[in-house]
């Protein structure tokens with residue numbers, strides 16, 4: 017089973033992500049497991065302090081390497097660990113391709129959420145991956161852990177109700193998703209495209225592909241060179 021063990025100073029921030037909605041259901045059905053651990057348990061001092069001032073001076077506090085090492089030893093004593101991920105803006109950017117690879121690999125993933133100025137540089141020796149969720153800096157790693165767990169867990173077979181439902185998602189096919197509509201058929205003078213109401217599945221498939229191509233060309237042309245386009249797509253793009 018895919019298991020995430022998250023080491024954080026704020027486990028309660030992540031509890032709703034782990035226990036509500038589809039991730040909660042996936043846990044209840046034994047498809048995914050999320051363990052939340054308070055890093056302070058391994059502080060080694062009665063004040064539960066896990067950080068200290070940076071050598072060389074400067075603002076902020078740094079999370080100690082010995083605390084992280086004790087935490088990982090304790091988790092490893094309970095169950096083998098396959099990957100240890102440090103969340104950091106300086107890591108490799110997490111993408112849909114990463115989510116697919118992690119879901120396929122499965123196993124036990126420990127995720128380290130930083131706070132303050134982040135981790136002592138020597139924590140790098142304890143991890144198998146350094147991961148960022150984008151070129152911006154947040155106050156802590158918990159929101160990044162939530163993003164990653166949501167993106168990976170939904171790809172585990174059985175987690176989504178309809179297995180096909182993630183295959184057309186943005187990025188899965190290399191393109192952005194096509195636009196979707198539901199009732200009412202007309203809202204504020206804008207109707208649902210006729211083709212979607214006609215029941216011709218071939219025509220619907222073609223329309224959706226052309227919309228996905230047009231949207232990607234308009235909004236994210238940088239994706240097109242890697243999108244695995246089909247010969248008939250070029251004609252669509254040149255229209």
Ligand code: SAM
Pocket residue numbers: 102103104105106128129130131132133134135147148149150151152153154155156157158160
């Ligand atoms: N001083 C660090 C730097 O500039 O790289 C930033 C530390 S940040 C304020 C505190 C923690 O938030 C980091 O240790 C990391 O765990 C998390 N974090 C912030 N932005 C992130 C991002 N884009 N991706 C992943 N984790 C992030």
